[in-house]
Amino acid sequence: MSYYNDAQFEAMMADMESDRAERKQSFQGDAPQKVREAVCALANDLAGHGEPGVVLIGVHDNGTPMPGFVVTDELLRSLADIKTDGNIVPPPTLLVEKRLLQGGEVAVITVWPCDTPPVRYKGRIHVRWGPRRGLASAQDERILNERRRHRDRPFDIQPIVDATLDDLDRLRFEQEYLPSVVARDVLVANERTHEQRLAATKMVVSESISAPTVLGLLVVGKSPADWLPGAYTQFLRIAGKDLTEPVVDEEPIYGTVADQIRRLEEKLEAHNQRGVQFADVSMETQAETYPMDALRQLVRNAFMHRSYEATNAPVRVYWFNDRIEIHNPGGPFGSVTPENFGQPGVTDYRNPNLAEALRALGFVQRFGAGIAIARKALGERLRFEVQPGFVAAIVGKGAA
Incomplete structure (x- = not known):
């Protein structure tokens, strides 16, 4: 349900001095960048309204609808992607919808103020003052930092x-x-x-x-696990199909989240068998037992979504002869439930600021896409066990 009704939207369309509304005639040319800058600025809510701002697309600078402008499903999908394409961090809370205002079709993005500013678009903090938008000054940034909720x-x-x-x-x-x-x-x-x-x-x-x-x-x-006892990774390579079988490789992995991800991915690469095919092909081909791109997505998802609160449990990666299991402490969070877990478009963030940091460091290219990428590569070989206290990604062995 929209936060504003049609009459309120129309009033914001007509108000040329508003710092809570921005108008765009279309979503072409440099508009996609300008709209993202506007979303970032509204999420920062420098004026401290505490209420959503809006971006209105298909509206003249004078506040009237563009004649003949049509809001298509493709446009709405493109606007919704602003939340998850990873360019605005932390990911903004927004609603995209088609409205009929003053007799014309208008695409409306409603943007809620962020609880943990500052919000950045491609590393820059955009803010609005009155009807104008620009980059935050040092004083603006201090105001946003001080406003962060305690x-x-x-x-x-x-x-x-x-x-x-x-x-x-x-x-x-x-x-x-x-x-x-x-x-x-x-x-x-x-x-x-x-x-x-x-x-x-x-x-x-x-x-x-x-x-x-x-x-x-x-x-x-310098040593995260000294302060957060569960902030490490346990890797086991087991020569068998259950935990009672001999362990042939074991390593507890410590350090920052980035250090743990890098070292764990090195371990997975080292144990991953590759088969080479020469016969009946014009060029030799290689096949991995487990697609590394899929394993990377699942591993990074585990670190991003795990709980670091009130638990001493690490991320656990168990490599058996017939499967790999990736366990992370912390069950479904927020809008994610055991019933809708993994469905396209269903995502929430227990650690939104850590997600922002992993995106900045290059470990996440697009929010909400990790499971979809892994499923595309693995198909029925991938399944999830979802419990209130943990989530396990279980990947069946393929032929190398």
Whole structure:
């Protein structure tokens, strides 16, 4: 259901001074970029309205509908993709719909203010002041940082009160993470202190409260498992079909989430058998027992969606002779249920800020697509066991 009725939409169409509405004549040319910038700005809600803003497509600058403009299903799908294409982080909360306003068809994007600003589009923070939109100043960014909720916020940006700045790896933050999340020209131009940069990227609570967040320890912490006991990975290669069989390779994997993902993927590559076919083909071909692209998607999904709260359980990867099992603590979250788990378009984020960080670091190309990519590669070889306390991805063996 829409937050606004037709009369409210029409009033926003006509209000030339509004900082809660932006108008576009079409979704062609540079409009897709401009619309994303507008969505980012509305999600940041610099003015602090606390209510959704709207982007109206198919509307003249004077507030009247474009004659002959048609809202197609393809257009609505393209607009809905703004939420999940990974360019705006954290992913915005929005609703896309077709409305008949002042006698013409209009595509409407309703954008809710983000609880954990600042929101970035391609590494830049866009805001609105009055009817204008532009990049946030240092003061604008401070306002957004201070507005970040201290109650009912996601666990991944809650503080670890006994940790200090010494528990964060400054070199990793400045050389690896910061350039990946903030556009390079913005980074060069600003004169923010180290503490201000940590606060802006949610590695610490704020400029004045330097306690590292869960996110900070997971992404740039020197030893995350010292503070979050379950923040590690257990890998087992078992010579058999159940846990009672001999273990031929075992490794507990520690470090940041990025370190764990990289090392785990190295282990999977090392154990993955490849067969080579020479006969009856013009060129030799290779086939993997398990498609690595699919395994990468499942592994990264496990780290992104697992629970780090009130659990000492790691991500567990068990490689048996006939299957691989990837277990992550934490069952379905939010709008995801055991019944709709894995269905196209059904996704929610227990760790929205960690998802943002993994996207920035290159481990996620498109939000909500991991399971679909794995299913396309694996077909019936992939199944899920979904329980209140954990999710397991189980991949059957193929022929190498």
